[in-house]
Amino acid sequence: MNRREFARHLSLMLGTWAAGRRHAPTQGPASLRVNGTRLNEQLTRLGNIGRNPVTGGINRLAFSDADREARSYVTQLMRAARLDVSVDAVANLIGRRGGSDPTLPALMVGSHIDSVPEGGNCDGPVGSLAAIEVAHTLAERGVTTRHPLEVVIFSNEENGKTGSRAMSGEVEAQELDIVTASGKSIRDGIAFLGGEPGNLRRARRERGSVAAFFELHVEQGGILEREQVPIGVVEGIVGIKRWDVTVEGFANHAGTTPMDARRDALLAAARFVDTVHRTTRDIAGRQVATVGRIRAEPGAPNVIPGRAVLSLEIRDLDMTKIDQVFERLRGEADAIGAATGTTFAFQPFYTSHAALTDEPLRRGIESAASVLDLRTMRLPSGAGHDAQSVARFAPIGMIFVPSVGGISHSPQEFTRPDDVVNGTNVLLTSLLESDRPTDRG
Amino acid sequence: MNRREFARHLSLMLGTWAAGRRHAPTQGPASLRVNGTRLNEQLTRLGNIGRNPVTGGINRLAFSDADREARSYVTQLMRAARLDVSVDAVANLIGRRGGSDPTLPALMVGSHIDSVPEGGNCDGPVGSLAAIEVAHTLAERGVTTRHPLEVVIFSNEENGKTGSRAMSGEVEAQELDIVTASGKSIRDGIAFLGGEPGNLRRARRERGSVAAFFELHVEQGGILEREQVPIGVVEGIVGIKRWDVTVEGFANHAGTTPMDARRDALLAAARFVDTVHRTTRDIAGRQVATVGRIRAEPGAPNVIPGRAVLSLEIRDLDMTKIDQVFERLRGEADAIGAATGTTFAFQPFYTSHAALTDEPLRRGIESAASVLDLRTMRLPSGAGHDAQSVARFAPIGMIFVPSVGGISHSPQEFTRPDDVVNGTNVLLTSLLESDRPTDRG
Numbered sequence: 001m002n003r004r005e006f007a008r009h010l011s012l013m014l015g016t017w018a019a020g021r022r023h024a025p026t027q028g029p030a031s032l033r034v035n036g037t038r039l040n041e042q043l044t045r046l047g048n049i050g051r052n053p054v055t056g057g058i059n060r061l062a063f064s065d066a067d068r069e070a071r072s073y074v075t076q077l078m079r080a081a082r083l084d085v086s087v088d089a090v091a092n093l094i095g096r097r098g099g100s101d102p103t104l105p106a107l108m109v110g111s112h113i114d115s116v117p118e119g120g121n122c123d124g125p126v127g128s129l130a131a132i133e134v135a136h137t138l139a140e141r142g143v144t145t146r147h148p149l150e151v152v153i154f155s156n157e158e159n160g161k162t163g164s165r166a167m168s169g170e171v172e173a174q175e176l177d178i179v180t181a182s183g184k185s186i187r188d189g190i191a192f193l194g195g196e197p198g199n200l201r202r203a204r205r206e207r208g209s210v211a212a213f214f215e216l217h218v219e220q221g222g223i224l225e226r227e228q229v230p231i232g233v234v235e236g237i238v239g240i241k242r243w244d245v246t247v248e249g250f251a252n253h254a255g256t257t258p259m260d261a262r263r264d265a266l267l268a269a270a271r272f273v274d275t276v277h278r279t280t281r282d283i284a285g286r287q288v289a290t291v292g293r294i295r296a297e298p299g300a301p302n303v304i305p306g307r308a309v310l311s312l313e314i315r316d317l318d319m320t321k322i323d324q325v326f327e328r329l330r331g332e333a334d335a336i337g338a339a340t341g342t343t344f345a346f347q348p349f350y351t352s353h354a355a356l357t358d359e360p361l362r363r364g365i366e367s368a369a370s371v372l373d374l375r376t377m378r379l380p381s382g383a384g385h386d387a388q389s390v391a392r393f394a395p396i397g398m399i400f401v402p403s404v405g406g407i408s409h410s411p412q413e414f415t416r417p418d419d420v421v422n423g424t425n426v427l428l429t430s431l432l433e434s435d436r437p438t439d440r441g
Numbered sequence: 442m443n444r445r446e447f448a449r450h451l452s453l454m455l456g457t458w459a460a461g462r463r464h465a466p467t468q469g470p471a472s473l474r475v476n477g478t479r480l481n482e483q484l485t486r487l488g489n490i491g492r493n494p495v496t497g498g499i500n501r502l503a504f505s506d507a508d509r510e511a512r513s514y515v516t517q518l519m520r521a522a523r524l525d526v527s528v529d530a531v532a533n534l535i536g537r538r539g540g541s542d543p544t545l546p547a548l549m550v551g552s553h554i555d556s557v558p559e560g561g562n563c564d565g566p567v568g569s570l571a572a573i574e575v576a577h578t579l580a581e582r583g584v585t586t587r588h589p590l591e592v593v594i595f596s597n598e599e600n601g602k603t604g605s606r607a608m609s610g611e612v613e614a615q616e617l618d619i620v621t622a623s624g625k626s627i628r629d630g631i632a633f634l635g636g637e638p639g640n641l642r643r644a645r646r647e648r649g650s651v652a653a654f655f656e657l658h659v660e661q662g663g664i665l666e667r668e669q670v671p672i673g674v675v676e677g678i679v680g681i682k683r684w685d686v687t688v689e690g691f692a693n694h695a696g697t698t699p700m701d702a703r704r705d706a707l708l709a710a711a712r713f714v715d716t717v718h719r720t721t722r723d724i725a726g727r728q729v730a731t732v733g734r735i736r737a738e739p740g741a742p743n744v745i746p747g748r749a750v751l752s753l754e755i756r757d758l759d760m761t762k763i764d765q766v767f768e769r770l771r772g773e774a775d776a777i778g779a780a781t782g783t784t785f786a787f788q789p790f791y792t793s794h795a796a797l798t799d800e801p802l803r804r805g806i807e808s809a810a811s812v813l814d815l816r817t818m819r820l821p822s823g824a825g826h827d828a829q830s831v832a833r834f835a836p837i838g839m840i841f842v843p844s845v846g847g848i849s850h851s852p853q854e855f856t857r858p859d860d861v862v863n864g865t866n867v868l869l870t871s872l873l874e875s876d877r878p879t880d881r882g
Contacts, residue, residue, distance in 0.1 A: 221697030238696060242742050253849050254731035255679060255756050255823030256662030259722045261847060266732055270714035277708050281700040290695035291707055292742045294735055301683050301733045301752035301791075303850075311742035315696050350742075382696030406702060408694050409744075 032141055034428055036421030039133040042077060043420065046070060046113065046129065047121035057118030057411035062156035063182040063189025070113050071193065074128065074153055081136035083151055089202040090166035091195030093153040095135065099435075101146045105211040107431060108394065109134060110152035112163070112386060117181055119158075120413020126401065127216040128153050130424035137428060145435045147211050154386045155193060162186055164389035166203040210394035212361055212434045215387040216427045217398060218415045222406025223379055230422050231369045231376045232400030233362050237388040238315040238380050239354030241322050245272070245333075249342040251298060251306025262304050263341035266296040269308035272344070275332045276312065280325060286380055287316040287325050312346070317354050317380045355388040361397030361434065368429035374422055383408075397434075399426050473582060475869055477862030480574040483518060484861065487511060487554065487570065488562035498559030498852035503597035504623040504630025511554050512634065515569065515594055522577035524592055530643040531607035532636030534594040536576060540876075542587045548872055549654040549835065550575060551593035553604070553827060558622055560599075561854020567842065568657040569594050571865035578869060586876045588652050595827045596634060603627055605830035607644040651835035653802055653875045656828040657868045658839065659856045663847025664820055671863050672810045672817045673841030674803050678829040679756040679821050680795030682763050686713070686774075690783040692739060692747025703745050704782035707737040710749035713785070716773045717753065721766060727821055728757040728766050753787070758795050758821045796829040802838030802875065809870035815863055824849075838875075840867050 050059045050066030060066045071093055078085045083095030096106075111127030131151045138145065154163035159180040165171050176187035176197055190197040219225075224232050249265030273291045280289040290313045296305035312329070314322045326346075333344035362378070369376045379400065387396045401423035404414045491500045491507030501507045512534055519526045524536030540547075552568030572592045579586065595604030600621040606612050617628035617638055631638040660666075665673050690706030714732045721730040731754045737746035753770070755763045767787075774785035803819070810817045820841065828837045842864035845855045 219697065220694050221699065222702050223699060226702070240696070240743075251851075252847065253661050253824055254729065254733060254754055255681070255825070256660065256849065257729070257823070257847055258662065258664060258727070259718065259729055261663050261667070264718070264731075266735060267714060267718050270711035270732075273707060273711035274715065277700065277705070286699070288695065288698070288700055290705075290743070290745055291711075292695060292737060292744050292746055293740045294707060294737050296733060296735050299734045301731070301754045302681075303733050304731055305733055313695055313742045382698070383694055384696070406693065406698055408697065410692075 032137060032143065032428060032432070034133045034137045034421065034424045036417070036424070039129055039424060040417040040420060042129050043121065043125055046073060046125050049073065050115065052118065055118060055411050058115040058121050059117055060113065060115040061117060061182040062114035062159055062180055063184045063192055067114050067182070068193060071153065074113060074132070077129070077132045078151065081132050082139040083135055087194040089196040089199045090163050090171070091155040091190045091193035092163040092167070092203065095132065095151040097135065097149045099145045099148040104147040105209050106148040106150045107145065107434060108150045108152055108210045108213040108390070109215070109427065109431060110154060110386070111215050111217060112154045112157035114156060114158050116158050116409050118411060119409050120411060122218040122403065122413050122415045123220060123408055124157060126218050126415055126420055126423070130216045130420065130427055133424055134428045134431060145432070146437070147435055155195065156180065156186065156189065157386055159186070161384065161386055161389050162190070164386035166200045167205045168389045168392035169204045170389060170392070171200055205393050207393045210390070212358070213387060213390040213394045213396045214427055214431055215385060215396070215398050216423045217385055217400060218408065218413070219400040219403045219406070220383050220408035221403065224377070224400060224402035225404065225406065227377060229375050229377045230402065230419055231374045231426055233365050233376050233378045234357050234381045234398035234400055235362070235378050236317045236354055236356035236380055237385055238317050238382055239319045239322060240313060240315050240350065240352040241326065241348060242350035243312045244347045244349055245310045245312050246345045246347070247272070247308040247342050249306050249340070252304045254302045254304050257304055264304050265308040265342050266305040268336050268340040268342040269294065269310055271336045271340070272333055273310070275336065276329055279328055279332060283325060283328070285316065285321060287314060287321055288382060289314045289325060289329070315382055317356070319354055352384065355391035355396070357398055358395030361395055361430070364433040365397055365399055365426060365430045368426050368433055371429055372422070372425050374426065397430060399423055399430070473578060473584065473869060473873070475574045475578045475862065475865045477858070477865070480570055480865060481858040481861060483570050484562065484566055487514060487566050490514065491556065493559065496559060496852050499556040499562050500558055501554065501556040502558060502623045503555035503600055503621055504625045504633055508555050508623070509634060512594065515554060515573070518570070518573045519592065522573050523580040524576055528635040530637040530640045531604050531612070532596040532631045532634035533604040533608070533644065536573065536592040538576065538590045540586045540589040545588040546650050546652040547589040547591045548586060548875060549591045549593055549651045549831070550656070550868065550872060551595060551827070552656050552658060553595045553598035555597060555599050557599050557850050559852060560850050561852060563659040563844065563854050563856045564661060564849050565598060567659050567856055567861055567864070571657045571861065571868055574865055575869045575872060586873070587878070588876055596636065597621065597627065597630065598827055600627070602825065602827055602830050603631070605827035607641045608646045609830045609833035610645045611830060611833070612641055646834050648834045651831070653799070654828060654831040654835045654837045655868055655872055656826060656837070656839050657864045658826055658841060659849065659854070660841040660844045660847070661824050661849035662844065665818070665841060665843035666845065666847060668818060670816045670818045671843065671860055672815045672867055674806050674817050674819045675798055675822045675839035675841055676803070676819050677758050677795055677797035677821060678826055679758050679823055680760045680763060681754060681756050681791065681793040682767065682789060683791035684753045685788045685790055686751045686753050687786045687788070688713070688749040688783050689786070690747050690781070693745045695743045695745050698745055705745050706749040706783050707746040709777050709781040709783040710735065710751055712777045712781070713774055714751070716777065717770060720769055720773060724766060724769070726757065726762060728755060728762055729823060730755045730766060730770070756823055758797070760795055793825065796832040796837070798839055799836030802836055802871070805874040806838055806840055806867060806871045809867050809874055812870055813863070813866050815867065838871060840864055840871070
């Protein structure tokens with residue numbers, strides 16, 4: 001920080017302090033706290049929109065009536081938080097408030113409120129309503145940030161992160177024809193929510209236009225709960241590679257072929273599934289590998305399978321590590337093939353590149369948690385998030401709060417109210433930390 | 442044998458010898474041999490009916506046009522063999538010739554000529570044309586058996602042994618509505634082949650009405666080939682039990698759930714598939730167990746399966762042994778469940794009781810093979826056969842000849858012409874052995 005910057009910072013800090021003092025004379029910015037009761041009440045109210053009364057599952061599919069109803073509710077909350085609300089071309093719902101320095105790029109914070117079918121009310125809503133609560137708290141306390149503030153509720157996260165990917169310019173024209181779980185195409189869905197599907201380029205954000213992006217999200221895994229740590233500092237969103245694995249054996253009569261004369265493709269596939277699990281656990285690191293889909297052919301109880309087809313997915317923050325795990329699994333598949341008279345073939349069909357979070361923002365989150373006396377741990381995000389798209393044009397920081405039982409995409413998805421409040425206070429404090437002038441600008 | 446029986450036997454034997462001498466003065470019954478060239482030529486001709494010119498696979502589905510065409514060809518062969526041809530109520534094609542003793546029940550011999558989709562030309566046709574060739578040889582050599590002779594081509598073996606099961610009274614009314622691979626219901630198919638589906642009871646045979654039944658069949662497995670034994674003496678047709686196995690775990694996010702925090706139903710199912718194979722091999726005996734079908738739910742590459750559903754089939758000649766193997770597998774499933782946080786449930790859905798062959802007929806087949814200087818071994822039939830139904834009203838004897846590579850129900854199904862001839866000579870000699878008067882009548 002040079003002298004000029006320091007002077008500007010000091011004057012702004014004083015202004016902020018003065019603003020805060022009007023409502024909370026004993027508090028400085030570092031001691032600002034969100035209204036947790038209000039936030040959790042809003043979460044409960046949002047959870048009544050799209051809820052299946054029988055299962056308790058949330059069905060707020062992107063582009064559905066429930067999605068639109070929820071966005072209308074969230075718009076009210078934004079206005080109450082004194083944000084100027086608009087809808088961009090891809091139907092992202094944006095609440096904006098100017099900063100004290102008009103030359104600075106925006107600080108952006110947000111998440112999504114659409115759900116998977118029969119999902120929960122935490123994946124998306126926690127970070128979305130937390131972002132609005134942060135703005136609301138700042139407004140109530142009369143705190144004006146140096147940077148403009150943008151709260152974004154991204155459209156259609158669950159069917160392909162359309163809203164955030166349009167901001168990073170990644171949405172391709174033919175993608176708009178995809179029919180989502182709502183029954184509408186993405187094109188029609190964007191229009192249904194007030195966007196302009198023919199003008200998606202208007203939603204695009206250029207690199208440098210956003211100073212930092214923060215997303216608070218529920219972990220959707222069980223690490224924080226197991227470690228009894230309230231705040232996760234996300235190192236990045238893991239990369240993903242997927243393969244179709246085809247095992248070729250020889251189909252034969254299940255009654256007439258002795259056990260020692262079989263070339264059973266499903267037996268080989270089963271040993272591979274076990275190896276995927278054991279090997280991936282044995283290798284040091286936090287990589288995960290999953291076989292989620294399997295089929296035996298011809299698929300009759302009385303025929304030894306001649307072919308088995310399964311999916312293999314490997315995730316890690318480091319794409320090189322994914323390749324290393326894959327090569328090891330491929331070697332073990334060859335050994336299984338040799339032992340069972342079968343052959344394995346691997347066909348890649350999907351790659352998603354890892355997106356790292358910004359190291360200064362990670363440290364800012366840790367510092368914020370420390371101020372709030374909350375323990376933190378660093379961990380990767382195994383799931384994709386809107387932040388992953390934003391990472392293409394801005395530094396990102398992600399905060400995780402614990403998911404009870406590690407359960408997500410389920411009616412049983414739940415994060416304790418206290419954890420929601422902790423995460424939101426960390427979000428607020430981190431945001432203010434990023435708003436401080438530093439050598440980074 | 443008492444004196445009266447001996448005298449009758451002697452007179453009949455002399456009559457038979459005299460008849461045989463008319464055409465083949467130097468041969469006695471034990472040295473009669475079939476015309477192997479003719480038989481293999483007929484097999485080749487039959488194999489042109491219903492053959493897929495591209496794959497070479499036989500598509501002579503029961504009740505199809507190809508089935509009817511093949512039956513027409515076989516009818517000609519029966520007539521050439523001087524058999525009286527008729528079609529019974531279930532559309533079994535029957536060639537009959539009287540015996541020298543009108544008080545005796547018939548000796549029956551036969552198999553089927555229908556095929557699975559894309560099957561081979563050995564499963565069924567070898568035993569069917571061999572039976573006709575035996576009758577043809579006897580007729581040519583002027584040999585009249587004591588017992589009446591019946592050559593039966595059973596209808597619809599491949600979709601449920603309808604022809605032979607109607608003879609044993611096992612076909613149930615509602616079964617006639619089943620639509621087979623031909624596109625016709627069993628009812629319409631029977632009518633299409635000239636039967637009377639409304640009068641199936643007329644096809645029924647009472648216990649005692651058949652002195653003995655012989656079926657020559659290709660092994661459909663690889664044991665005889667591996668052991669280099671040309672003649673298999675079938676101990677019986679194995680019993681079958683089948684279960685649906687449901688593994689319950691917990692579906693979760695494949696990215697966010699660490700490897701050591703998963704309750705992966707497919708991992709547990711995979712270990713079970715491996716255990717089914719290893720355990721069934723480890724237990725002494727010739728039992729076989731197969732998992733032919735598997736499904737993971739929800740079945741997406743990015744979701745840890747919460748449920749896996751698979752089939753389990755166990756076969757053995759001894760139903761008690763099947764239960765023992767099952768109990769052992771169930772115990773191992775419980776251990777896998779405990780180790781993986783999953784549970785296993787077994788739902789039985791199919792039982793077919795084992796049918797033993799008749800010990801005197803087994804010895805007769807061994808004696809016949811010995812006369813022909815052919816080695817034999819006893820083995821179970823892992824596959825079902827028409828003989829299994831006939832066993833409910835008559836003693837059965839079954840002869841196996843080697844399948845090249847153990848392959849069946851495939852265009853690659855093949856039995857060497859020499860093995861077909863060897864089997865047919867054993868069939869002929871065994872039949873004559875059974876025609877001899879003994880204490881059994």
